[in-house]
Amino acid sequence: MKKSLIKLEKVWKVYRMGHVEVNALQGLNLDIREAEFVAIMGPSGSGKSTAVNLIGCLDVPTRGRVFLEEHDISKLEESELAQIRGRKIGFIFQQFNLVPTLTAIENVMLPMIFQGTPEEERIKKGKELIKLVELQDRMEHKPSELSGGQQQRVAIARALANDPEVILADEPTGNLDSKTGANVLDFLDELHKKEKKTIILVTHDQALAKVAERTEFLKDGKIVKTTSNRH
Amino acid sequence: MNIYEIKYALQNLGKRKLRSGLTILSILIGITAIFALLSFGIGMQNYVDTLADEAGRDKLFIQAKGIGAPGTDENFFLSKEDIDFVKKIKGVNEIVGMYFKAAEIRFSEQKRFYFVMGVDIDALEFVEETFSIEIIKGRQLKKGDIDKAVLGYNYQLEDNLFKKPIRLGDKIEINGNKFEVVGFYEEIGNPQDDTNIYISSQAFEQLFPDSKDKFGFVMMSAQKGVLPSELAEKIEERLRKFKDQEEGKENFFVQTFEDALATFTTIINVINGVLVLIAFISVIVAFVNIMNTMYTSIIERTKEIGVMKAIGARNSDILIIFVVEAGLIGLVGGILGVALGYVVAGLGGSFAAASGFALLKPSYPISLVLGCLLFSFLVGSAAGFFPARRASRLKPVDALRYE
Numbered sequence: 001m002k003k004s005l006i007k008l009e010k011v012w013k014v015y016r017m018g019h020v021e022v023n024a025l026q027g028l029n030l031d032i033r034e035a036e037f038v039a040i041m042g043p044s045g046s047g048k049s050t051a052v053n054l055i056g057c058l059d060v061p062t063r064g065r066v067f068l069e070e071h072d073i074s075k076l077e078e079s080e081l082a083q084i085r086g087r088k089i090g091f092i093f094q095q096f097n098l099v100p101t102l103t104a105i106e107n108v109m110l111p112m113i114f115q116g117t118p119e120e121e122r123i124k125k126g127k128e129l130i131k132l133v134e135l136q137d138r139m140e141h142k143p144s145e146l147s148g149g150q151q152q153r154v155a156i157a158r159a160l161a162n163d164p165e166v167i168l169a170d171e172p173t174g175n176l177d178s179k180t181g182a183n184v185l186d187f188l189d190e191l192h193k194k195e196k197k198t199i200i201l202v203t204h205d206q207a208l209a210k211v212a213e214r215t216e217f218l219k220d221g222k223i224v225k226t227t228s229n230r231h
Numbered sequence: 232m233n234i235y236e237i238k239y240a241l242q243n244l245g246k247r248k249l250r251s252g253l254t255i256l257s258i259l260i261g262i263t264a265i266f267a268l269l270s271f272g273i274g275m276q277n278y279v280d281t282l283a284d285e286a287g288r289d290k291l292f293i294q295a296k297g298i299g300a301p302g303t304d305e306n307f308f309l310s311k312e313d314i315d316f317v318k319k320i321k322g323v324n325e326i327v328g329m330y331f332k333a334a335e336i337r338f339s340e341q342k343r344f345y346f347v348m349g350v351d352i353d354a355l356e357f358v359e360e361t362f363s364i365e366i367i368k369g370r371q372l373k374k375g376d377i378d379k380a381v382l383g384y385n386y387q388l389e390d391n392l393f394k395k396p397i398r399l400g401d402k403i404e405i406n407g408n409k410f411e412v413v414g415f416y417e418e419i420g421n422p423q424d425d426t427n428i429y430i431s432s433q434a435f436e437q438l439f440p441d442s443k444d445k446f447g448f449v450m451m452s453a454q455k456g457v458l459p460s461e462l463a464e465k466i467e468e469r470l471r472k473f474k475d476q477e478e479g480k481e482n483f484f485v486q487t488f489e490d491a492l493a494t495f496t497t498i499i500n501v502i503n504g505v506l507v508l509i510a511f512i513s514v515i516v517a518f519v520n521i522m523n524t525m526y527t528s529i530i531e532r533t534k535e536i537g538v539m540k541a542i543g544a545r546n547s548d549i550l551i552i553f554v555v556e557a558g559l560i561g562l563v564g565g566i567l568g569v570a571l572g573y574v575v576a577g578l579g580g581s582f583a584a585a586s587g588f589a590l591l592k593p594s595y596p597i598s599l600v601l602g603c604l605l606f607s608f609l610v611g612s613a614a615g616f617f618p619a620r621r622a623s624r625l626k627p628v629d630a631l632r633y634e
Contacts, residue, residue: 111542114545
């Protein structure tokens with residue numbers, strides 16, 4: 001059995017909306033192990049986004065514990081969490097979320113800035129990653145000058161900048177046409193197979209989820225079903 | 232802080248050109264005004280310092296108490312006896328009484344009133360040194376010059392005092408008596424001094440027989456090793472007793488050259504200070520403006536802030552990014568403000584010179600330039616601090632969800 005990378009243990013997340021308390025997560029248990037490819041599915045309102053935020057160390061639980069590489073991170077300060085997610089987790093968003101004022105390569109180098117990587121190394125790594133996503137000739141372009149697919153490739157390169165263990169892709173193909181979406185997915189699959197990256201794919205698309213080794217179904221803030229996809 | 236964050240901030244400024252431009256404009260105005268005003272203040276101070284060095288810090292004056300230029304108070308005078316008395320006080324080196332009176336000047340059908348100064352030719356060098364003026368055209372007055380005059384700089388100018396410029400050898404009438412112009416003094420830099428007419432004390436006594444031995448003011452120098460300020464006190468006390476006047480009610484006062492300059496400098500500094508304060512108000516407005524721009528910018532970029540936090544930016548990184556951005560708005564405004572201030576001060580200086588105030592010459596030491604730039608950067612950074620802190624405290628989850 002591979003070692004646990006991210007583990008949610010009886011996690012509750014309670015939001016207050018006015019006087020009403022909303023239990024977004026109700027004792028969620030989830031264990032993601034090294035080099036796994038896991039898909040997370042669930043209808044809207046299932047607590048999927050909240051779960052993703054906790055997995056991505058963007059938020060801390062109300063109750064329960066979150067472990068990253070067996071360290072309890074549920075009580076950490078925001079700035080400590082920032083450093084951890086910068087190093088360990090690469091985010092890919094549905095909206096790409098590139099910084100509009102920066103060029104493609106600058107976007108890719110941005111996460112390294114926050115880790116204090118020396119400039120020389122940033123440029124070297126940035127160029128490597130741009131090459132990996134085959135955007136050498138678009139390197140100096142701003143996001144607005146790139147197609148959706150190209151932007152998502154920049155975002156993937158950015159996610160890999162600090163060589164994280166986990167790639168957390170939240171509806172990465174949601175804003176792309178099916179062909180481009182398939183490319184992105186292939187790329188993630190390749191990262192999983194060749195680079196042994198842990199991939200967490202959040203999607204509402206059954207077909208996409210099939211690429212993953214395992215699918216977790218979320219409903220009412222709990223995992224209701226787990227399926228293993230044989231390849 | 233690192234260079235990249237600065238670049239990022241600059242790019243953001245560039246992207247929102249109109250708003251950045253307007254915000255920059257608001258600080259530019261204040262910095263322009265402050266830079267120009269201070270450059271005049273410093274120029275003035277330099278002028279005064281040079282003046283003190285040239286004239287010598289050992290000089291003292293006795294003049295009428297009250298407001299007005301020395302010698303203009305018609306009811307005040309120091310007599311020959313007063314001067315002889317002061318001359319004997321220990322520590323006094325040279326001493327000379329100056330005649331000074333307004334007179335009617337006629338030249339080529341025009342009539343004007345200007346001041347005529349009667350100079351003791353024996354003490355001419357001392358007077359010239361004290362006024363720190365030199366002849367630029369023609370010659371000095373000399374002994375026996377009864378119908379000769381040396382004029383201030385402005386008489387040579389066309390359409391200034393008289394329609395026609397006066398040249399060497401021209402004849403002017405002072406209270407109906409003809410005088411030949413034999414020389415001109417260099418420009419002093421203020422209209423009053425540059426319109427003086429200098430004649431010998433002998434000529435003055437003939438011109439104004441009633442004023443013989445009634446001196447408008449007295450100039451003297453202290454002996455080496457004697458402190459002018461101490462000497463001034465001594466003279467004031469002795470002369471008061473000699474003239475039988477009560478303390479505090481004397482009609483004269485003794486002032487060292489440095490004190491006179493200091494008074495002058497104080498007045499200039501106060502005026503300058505008030506103007507700088509007014510300019511400061513516009514910097515405060517700019518401060519608020521930058522703050523407002525930054526708050527708006529942060530709301531617009533909430534999502535971007537969320538993204539940066541997601542990919543590892545700590546609160547302090549976000550804080551620095553936005554403080555630097557605001558600081559850069561200030562700095563760019565400062566650079567443009569200094570450049571514009573340089574132009575404005577230059578134009579102001581030429582304008583002042585054209586109006587006869589050549590002594591109002593701006594000076595731009597490097598410390599003023601750097602000081603203005605640093606100040607504008609700090610104003611910007613300070614204005615950006617609270618918006619930046621708000622940005623840095625955004626929760627990444629909320630910021631990311633923001634549309």
